[in-house]
Amino acid sequence: MNKQQILRKRPTTLPESDTWELVSSDIPRPAVGEVLVKTHYVSIDPAMRGWMMDRKSYLPPVQLGEVMRGGTVGEVIESNAHPTLEVGDILSGWGGVQQYFTTNGEMQFPVDTSVLPMQKYLGVLGMPGMTAYFGILEVGKIKEGDTVVISGAAGAVGSLAGQIAKIKGCRVVGIAGGTAKCDYVVNTLGFDACIDYKEGKVYEDLVAHCAQGIDVYFDNVGGPILDAVLARIRLNARIVLCGAISQYNNTEVYGPKNYLSLLINRGTMQGMVVLDYITRYQEAGAQIGQWMLAGKIQSEETIVEGIEGLHPTFMRLFNGDKRGKLLLKVNAE
Amino acid sequence: MNKQQILRKRPTTLPESDTWELVSSDIPRPAVGEVLVKTHYVSIDPAMRGWMMDRKSYLPPVQLGEVMRGGTVGEVIESNAHPTLEVGDILSGWGGVQQYFTTNGEMQFPVDTSVLPMQKYLGVLGMPGMTAYFGILEVGKIKEGDTVVISGAAGAVGSLAGQIAKIKGCRVVGIAGGTAKCDYVVNTLGFDACIDYKEGKVYEDLVAHCAQGIDVYFDNVGGPILDAVLARIRLNARIVLCGAISQYNNTEVYGPKNYLSLLINRGTMQGMVVLDYITRYQEAGAQIGQWMLAGKIQSEETIVEGIEGLHPTFMRLFNGDKRGKLLLKVNAE
Numbered sequence: 001m002n003k004q005q006i007l008r009k010r011p012t013t014l015p016e017s018d019t020w021e022l023v024s025s026d027i028p029r030p031a032v033g034e035v036l037v038k039t040h041y042v043s044i045d046p047a048m049r050g051w052m053m054d055r056k057s058y059l060p061p062v063q064l065g066e067v068m069r070g071g072t073v074g075e076v077i078e079s080n081a082h083p084t085l086e087v088g089d090i091l092s093g094w095g096g097v098q099q100y101f102t103t104n105g106e107m108q109f110p111v112d113t114s115v116l117p118m119q120k121y122l123g124v125l126g127m128p129g130m131t132a133y134f135g136i137l138e139v140g141k142i143k144e145g146d147t148v149v150i151s152g153a154a155g156a157v158g159s160l161a162g163q164i165a166k167i168k169g170c171r172v173v174g175i176a177g178g179t180a181k182c183d184y185v186v187n188t189l190g191f192d193a194c195i196d197y198k199e200g201k202v203y204e205d206l207v208a209h210c211a212q213g214i215d216v217y218f219d220n221v222g223g224p225i226l227d228a229v230l231a232r233i234r235l236n237a238r239i240v241l242c243g244a245i246s247q248y249n250n251t252e253v254y255g256p257k258n259y260l261s262l263l264i265n266r267g268t269m270q271g272m273v274v275l276d277y278i279t280r281y282q283e284a285g286a287q288i289g290q291w292m293l294a295g296k297i298q299s300e301e302t303i304v305e306g307i308e309g310l311h312p313t314f315m316r317l318f319n320g321d322k323r324g325k326l327l328l329k330v331n332a333e
Numbered sequence: 334m335n336k337q338q339i340l341r342k343r344p345t346t347l348p349e350s351d352t353w354e355l356v357s358s359d360i361p362r363p364a365v366g367e368v369l370v371k372t373h374y375v376s377i378d379p380a381m382r383g384w385m386m387d388r389k390s391y392l393p394p395v396q397l398g399e400v401m402r403g404g405t406v407g408e409v410i411e412s413n414a415h416p417t418l419e420v421g422d423i424l425s426g427w428g429g430v431q432q433y434f435t436t437n438g439e440m441q442f443p444v445d446t447s448v449l450p451m452q453k454y455l456g457v458l459g460m461p462g463m464t465a466y467f468g469i470l471e472v473g474k475i476k477e478g479d480t481v482v483i484s485g486a487a488g489a490v491g492s493l494a495g496q497i498a499k500i501k502g503c504r505v506v507g508i509a510g511g512t513a514k515c516d517y518v519v520n521t522l523g524f525d526a527c528i529d530y531k532e533g534k535v536y537e538d539l540v541a542h543c544a545q546g547i548d549v550y551f552d553n554v555g556g557p558i559l560d561a562v563l564a565r566i567r568l569n570a571r572i573v574l575c576g577a578i579s580q581y582n583n584t585e586v587y588g589p590k591n592y593l594s595l596l597i598n599r600g601t602m603q604g605m606v607v608l609d610y611i612t613r614y615q616e617a618g619a620q621i622g623q624w625m626l627a628g629k630i631q632s633e634e635t636i637v638e639g640i641e642g643l644h645p646t647f648m649r650l651f652n653g654d655k656r657g658k659l660l661l662k663v664n665a666e
Contacts, residue, residue, distance in 0.1 A: 056597075057597050058597055222593070227588070241592075241593070241595055241596045242596070243596070244593055244596070247593070252590060253590045253591070253592075253593060254588065254590070255560070255587065255588025255589045255590040255591075255592060256588045256589070256592060257585060257586045257587070257588035258586070258588075259574075259586075259588060259589060259592070259602070260555070260574070260577055260580070260586060260604075261604075262574055262602060262603065262604035263574045263575070263576070263577070263604035263605070263606070264389075264390050264391050264604065264606070265604060266603070266604050266605060266606055266609065267603070267604050268601055268602070268603045268604075269592070269595060269601070269602045269603075270595065270599070270600070270601045270602075271593075271594075271595035271596035271597065271598060271599050271600050271601075272596070272599060273596070273597070273599055276599060
């Protein structure tokens with residue numbers, strides 16, 4: 001049988017246990033020219049919260065009654081005369097939150113698991129990795145000597161964005177929740193410092209750690225932390241708007257009251273969506289892979305077993321109970 | 334005697350009648366190498382509100398007890414062996430809110446009044462003109478066919494920014510307060526449409542007038558109008574943060590709740606300060622002058638007589654009782 005998580009309700013604040021329904025149906029049969037994929041991991045992303053809302057965005061909303069959208073990595077277990085894909089191929093793509101799916105291969109990319117395990121292709125070599133890479137380099141335009149601040153620093157995107165900034169010769173200050181995460185950010189990831197926002201003095205800590213002000217801020221969280229950073233930016237600062245995890249479950253978004261600091265400091269705040277860089281994913285993947293093999297990039301996954309656990313796993317994005325890339329393991333390997 | 338307006342109190346909300354004090358002193362004597370300037374017009378600018386606040390900004394704050402900072406245009410009436418300036422020269426620069434001042438010529442620029450009257454050098458050919466020119470072209474990066482929205486459309490900066498956008502082949506929609514101003518914006522300045530924000534349906538009007546969304550927004554006002562525009566931007570939109578007149582007298586700034594529209598639409602919000610373009614003022618002035626002489630640019634000044642009237646004149650910036658460049662005439666010509 002194929003277990004699937006179906007979107008049943010559009011949450012207005014935090015998703016609840018009946019937001020999705022777990023259903024079982026027959027494992028689908030691949031049509032001619034298709035393959036059947038057994039999914040191993042589903043990526044659990046903050047972006048999923050946005051896809052559940054019925055509004056115009058960079059992707060159409062998931063419809064009620066549909067399988068929840070999700071990035072996946074899995075194995076081809078049957079081919080019905082597909083021209084190129086073979087049994088045993090590992091595919092990264094949009095499989096959704098289910099155990100099996102059929103595909104003609106569109107938006108599914110074969111990945112090489114001979115050197116790195118498949119789950120890396122949902123994290124450091126997947127969308128979070130691409131987001132970090134293009135966000136910090138193309139939108140943040142970091143250069144040697146810059147002071148760079150990264151929120152969500154222990155997360156899949158932030159951890160990589162900061163490590164890339166370190167490689168490029170920046171001073172990098174992370175922001176994360178709790179002592180354990182901050183230790184990880186400094187001692188494992190190699191950031192110069194990490195601010196524990198749960199101590200409630202982010203602005204004061206930014207003053208202490210960014211004596212000359214902030215050149216680049218990679219924002220994954222929004223809210224009052226964004227305001228604290230805005231109050232501390234330098235001339236010509238760049239703010240990469242990548243996400244706003246603190247705001248996704250609010251009925252009213254916290255608007256940054258210090259946005260006029262952009263005016264005084266000739267700063268730029270720019271939004272990014274990783275899909276725009278799809279033609280350059282290969283370039284980024286090659287570079288990140290090289291850094292990983294050279295030991296310059298550390299990455300981690302928090303893996304939760306069982307498709308049944310979508311809701312509590314998803315909640316970890318918001319309560320912070322995870323490190324690095326959050327994955328749901330939906331089938332045994 | 335020399336009448337001067339001295340900053341006595343730092344306003345926390347709207348300036349009051351005792352924010353400045355009018356004092357009289359002897360007309361100063363130029364030292365050797367200096368000239369004495371009789372000021373004709375003082376520019377009354379929203380930026381003055383920021384200069385009164387005791388905080389780090391792009392210029393140091395005006396100190397209590399100092400003559401209020403202000404842009405001026407006036408006539409050299411005495412030279413004490415100045416190497417280049419002569420009696421009769423007209424200077425534009427930072428004379429402050431007073432009737433006379435001495436200067437060695439630093440930050441004072443001789444202007445040619447043979448074709449255009451001196452007050453134009455505080456408006457369309459002065460800082461507001463430069464702000465509009467570099468803001469719409471360099472920060473807004475307008476191109477033919479763009480839909481451009483301008484708030485403060487009947488003001489000194491907005492009126493010019495919109496006319497430049499029209500010259501460059503954009504569709505231009507203004508936002509202003511009241512029917513009379515909107516008529517002026519459309520019928521005299523030649524904008525394609527103008528939204529009267531006092532009717533309280535800015536978002537709906539933006540939907541009506543910008544069917545395809547907004548490519549460039551030149552923001553002079555901030556507040557809920559900025560939010561309405563954010564909700565209507567197109568892919569890769571540029572927002573020029575030039576000012577926020579609606580927020581300058583608030584103790585807490587209204588943060589744009591729709592800022593995440595920048596993320597979804599890969600938009601950019603960028604602050605600007607005209608002083609950064611000082612080396613290119615001449616280029617801009619020549620171009621604007623050419624457009625004026627060709628009849629492509631209309632400009633207007635609201636002139637209030639008497640240095641005594643600084644406070645009520647300044648209040649017109651916030652109650653909207655003015656059109657084009659607001660000037661205080663502090664001496665008879």
